[in-house]
Amino acid sequence: MPFLRFLGLGAVAPRAEHPDDRGETETVRRIVAHLETLPPEQARLLAATAYLLARAANADFEISDAETSAMERILVEQGGLGEAQAVLVTEMAKVQARSFGETEDFLVAREFREAATPAQQAAVLRACYLVTTADDSISAAESAVLNEIANELDLRREEVAAIRAEFAAKVAGRELPPE
DSSP, X not given: OXXXXXXXXXXXXXXXXXXXXXXXXXXXXXXXXXXXXXXXXXXXXXXXXXXXXXXXXGGGSOOOHHHHHHHHHHHHHTTOOOHHHHHHHHHHXXXXXXXXXXXXXXXXXHHHHHHSOHHHHHHHHHHXXXXXXXXXXXXXXXXXXXXXXXXXXXXXXXXXXXXXXXXXXXXXXXXXXXX
């Protein structure tokens, strides 16, 4: 399950079922089916990434237009997708996160963790923070989901703290003293 797909590399014909796909979740398969122009491993990582972004955005049970735009922008800039593909992947991930949320959350995070490098995992957590701050603050519910994602990705504590510190000013209810 590769993050290389997330990077938008190459084109491959639709893949056949493979015995190693047993760990692949139905949510990721649905999104991958729409990304057949990408190599299968890259598509699975991209699908898992999109789902994790949508999961973060949906933490407060509402995905704003600003969060949707942030997801699309991340998929274009970091995922290498064209704008139309990014819109499609974002909308599909939003539907999946809203429909299958709690059932799929851990499974998709585990699939991503097993396929991605530590740097890719950190990049996705940072992207989740970017999505949740698209409306200029991180709610308590969003903060809790971000912590869950970080734990499920099994990132080093120091790395999570560094990413969290980048967004400290955006945490709702946290007043920073004037400089």
